[in-house]
Amino acid sequence: MTRIAVVVFPGSNCEHDVVEALGRVNIDATLVWHTETSLAGADGVVVPGGFAHGDYLRPGAIARFSPVMTAVEEAARDGRPVIGICNGFQVLTEAGLLPGALQRNAGLRFLCRTVPCRVVSTRSVLTRTCEPGAMLELPINHNEGNYTCDDSTLDRLREQDQIVLTYDDNPNGSVADIAGICNEAGNVVGLMPHPERASSSLLGSLDGVGLLASLAS
Amino acid sequence: MKFSAVVEISGLAGIADPEGQTIERSLPALGFDHVEHVRVGKLIRFEIEAADKPAALEQCDELCRKLLANPVIERYDVAVTP
Numbered sequence: 001m002t003r004i005a006v007v008v009f010p011g012s013n014c015e016h017d018v019v020e021a022l023g024r025v026n027i028d029a030t031l032v033w034h035t036e037t038s039l040a041g042a043d044g045v046v047v048p049g050g051f052a053h054g055d056y057l058r059p060g061a062i063a064r065f066s067p068v069m070t071a072v073e074e075a076a077r078d079g080r081p082v083i084g085i086c087n088g089f090q091v092l093t094e095a096g097l098l099p100g101a102l103q104r105n106a107g108l109r110f111l112c113r114t115v116p117c118r119v120v121s122t123r124s125v126l127t128r129t130c131e132p133g134a135m136l137e138l139p140i141n142h143n144e145g146n147y148t149c150d151d152s153t154l155d156r157l158r159e160q161d162q163i164v165l166t167y168d169d170n171p172n173g174s175v176a177d178i179a180g181i182c183n184e185a186g187n188v189v190g191l192m193p194h195p196e197r198a199s200s201s202l203l204g205s206l207d208g209v210g211l212l213a214s215l216a217s
Numbered sequence: 218m219k220f221s222a223v224v225e226i227s228g229l230a231g232i233a234d235p236e237g238q239t240i241e242r243s244l245p246a247l248g249f250d251h252v253e254h255v256r257v258g259k260l261i262r263f264e265i266e267a268a269d270k271p272a273a274l275e276q277c278d279e280l281c282r283k284l285l286a287n288p289v290i291e292r293y294d295v296a297v298t299p
């Protein structure tokens with residue numbers, strides 16, 4: 001059974017949702033407090049959503065210096081899946097594991113709704129079982145989800161097939177409608193939408209299940 | 218010796234500043250219709266112990282690069298006074 005560590009910072013608030021959703025696809029998920037220095041041999045790691053360290057200074061800016069991040073960086077280097085969801089995406093960009101940055105939504109509003117997202121690259125660990133071009137209904141829940149990067153980084157993301165998910169109707173001003181990206185190797189993925197909140201018909205969508213299930217090795 | 222440091226952080230040129238734009242758009246309604254290029258940033262003050270002013274500036278520069286500013290989207294100015 002695949003074992004995934006779910007990192008918990010002070011202020012994280014989606015960790016139990018992620019554990020529950022991973023459990024539904026037969027992945028053994030365990031919470032790991034941010035002061036731990038090891039992921040206890042987990043096959044991969046999810047950095048969940050929330051407000052790590054209160055989002056003080058910038059979302060993810062303080063979290064990247066938490067002791068557990070050394071183990072997360074090691075997992076990324078080893079090629080194990082490292083998934084950052086929402087605030088977790090912000091943490092991974094601040095840590096330099098993914099390029100670019102997330103700034104305030106273009107409309108200055110906190111966005112909380114379900115939006116259609118398109119699977120672009122299927123070479124990431126999160127989308128490897130998806131059909132290219134597949135449309136997924138996924139909830140977003142963020143104030144700083146406006147992905148930005150310089151032109152050369154955007155060119156590189158396109159050339160290397162690192163754009164994982166795009167919005168069909170851009171809600172936050174993200175450059176190139178980007179909702180999620182991966183690193184060059186495809187094992188580190190950051191996305192603003194919450195697949196764990198689309199993991200039960202009770203929640204209104206099952207479209208996140210395929211994404212999470214692809215983490216099972 | 219101890220120095221007072223002031224760090225001003227703002228968005229890089231070309232990075233969208235929706236907060237600044239919103240403020241700029243609201244100003245004409247108050248009669249301020251000759252204001253442009255509004256940018257919103259943040260200001261951080263602290264005290265720092267260093268041998269001399271160049272050393273204080275160097276430390277401030279390093280802590281800005283490592284924590285206070287995100288060089289992907291932000292620029293910073295540092296001023297230190299004894």
